[in-house]
Amino acid sequence: MTLNLTPQYREADAKYRVAQTPEEKLAALEEMWRELPKHKSSEKLQAELKKKLSAARKAILQGGKKSATKADPFHIPKSGAGQVVLIGTPNVGKSSIVGGLTNAHVKIAEYPFATPLPVAGAVPYEDVKIQLIDTPPITAEHIPPGFPGLWRLTDALIVVADLSCDSVLDDVETCLSHISDRLIELTDGPRQLPEEPGATLKMPGLLLANKVDVPGSSDNLEMLRELFGAKVRIEPLSTVEAYGMAFIPELLFKMVRVIRVYAKPPHKKPDLDEPFVVPIGADIHELARKVYRGLETRVRSARLWGHGVVDGQNVHLDHVLHDKDIVELHT
Ligand SMILES: Nc1nc2c(ncn2[C@@H]2O[C@H](COP(=O)(O)OP(=O)(O)O)[C@@H](O)[C@H]2O)c(=O)[nH]1
Ligand SMILES: [Mg+2]
Known part of the structure; x- marks a missing residue:
């Protein structure tokens, strides 16, 4: 009898190989365990996995009192048809997007850094739900520790930009370069694991250019398209205008493939x-x-x-x- 490992198992295995933190390792191992066919011919692999799981749990517990008592906030178990993570600099409208599409309790504020931790919401699309994750902001100098681990594990990434902001081009550059520094390439196609160590992970991704309702934002949209249009798909959005949000659920569904x-x-x-x-x-x-x-x-x-x-x-x-x-x- 052959082992018949599922594509999901192989994918989790690949995630395990690139995992950088104990939490990422444990998440990948747990996924492998879930996906491993539990029959006689996989007994050896089951035993190996159990050993690795217990070692990974031990590593987290020994990683200091802090991580033993406090779970990694960026370890977000997937639920629904797929998971999409937002990335953006402060005040671009990430929380407004999640708040407008889900029942999640997000904080929308005109001041920066109002979202200290990731918050998951479920976006209904016809008869399924897609998990959408609001996240703390990133800047050129700072990314919350643990956040890039989530970028690699999720099903799709959305960069959010604020068209009403003078620094919108720099802000998008900041997000895209942090992403490519982590060896992730945004694609319009399917998620594709790196072919060899050190190669890039291809991740379904797009750029939501938010606040198109603000007068004058169309110039910035045009410039964004000129500068980044070849690298990433760009969709204009306004969270305050009803029509703007209506197409997002289908977009998310298409992204998780x-x-x-x-x-x-x-x-x-x-x-x-x-x-x-x-x-x-x-x-x-x-x-x-x-x-x-x-x-x-x-x-x-x-x-x-x-x-x-x-x-x-x-x-x-x-x-x-x-x-x-x-x-x-x-x-
Ligand atoms: N004009 C306009 N303002 C928006 C839009 N989306 C969000 N905002 C405002 O932008 C500010 C920051 O929004 P928030 O969702 O908290 O941004 P976050 O920091 O990226 O989570 C708030 O004052 C929102 O009301 C939009 O589409 N148009
Ligand atoms: Mg926020």
């Missing part, structure tokens, strides 16, 4: 309330791993309603799924 698939038990109606969320490009095998957790080899055939098939068509287990497909798994 997942699809929703509905499982249908044979001879029954599909459960259209609770989609299974799998990465773009996932096949029936991958869905089966999500649905049957460790017992996926039981799935022998599948029928599909959805993209590019006749309703109820039999498909191979390596058939690539699409958003909103309905799948009947046969064991």
Whole structure:
């Protein structure tokens, strides 16, 4: 019997290899543990992982009284369909974005450094939620310790800029250079782990140019586009104008690069309330791993309603799924 490690396991393993702090290591190991198929042929790996997990927990406890009593605030377990992290200099509107789209208790203020710690909110998009994280500001000189660790682990990054600010070009440069200093390259495409040590991690990313409602901001938007448009996708926004925020949930959903698939038990109606969320490009095998957790080899055939098939068509287990497909798994 082969090990059949999931792409999620391999991804967590890759995160573990680049983890820099004990907290990042532990987070990656916990993810590996969750994703590891728990059967006979993986027993050796299970034992190794358990050993590494206990060593990582010990390292955190021994890392001084402070870290033993206080968890790393930047270790934010993912929830929902994916996680997106905001990055920006002070007062650009990060908290206004999270506050406007989620029920999270964020502090919006006209003075800088009003957000001392990250705050996670859930942005509803149709039948899923995307986790959006408000964060403390960064400046050319200062990044909160632990914050860049979150940049590497998350699913997508959004740089927020304030178009009403004279220093907007420098502020964006500050954010982008901190990101590239951490060997992260923002992309319009999929997240891609470094191919070799020292290479860059490709991370879905974009720049939200906020406060377009402020008179005169269009000049700054034009300059931003000229200077950074080739490097990063730029979307104008105003958190104070209703239409501005309406397109963000879909944007976030597209950034985390997942699809929703509905499982249908044979001879029954599909459960259209609770989609299974799998990465773009996932096949029936991958869905089966999500649905049957460790017992996926039981799935022998599948029928599909959805993209590019006749309703109820039999498909191979390596058939690539699409958003909103309905799948009947046969064991
Ligand atoms: N004019 C305008 N002001 C905004 C907009 N978004 C946020 N603000 C204001 O900018 C200030 C800083 O906002 P906040 O969300 O706390 O920024 P943060 O420091 O990046 O979290 C507050 O006074 C907000 O009311 C916007 O789209 N237009
Ligand atoms: Mg804030």
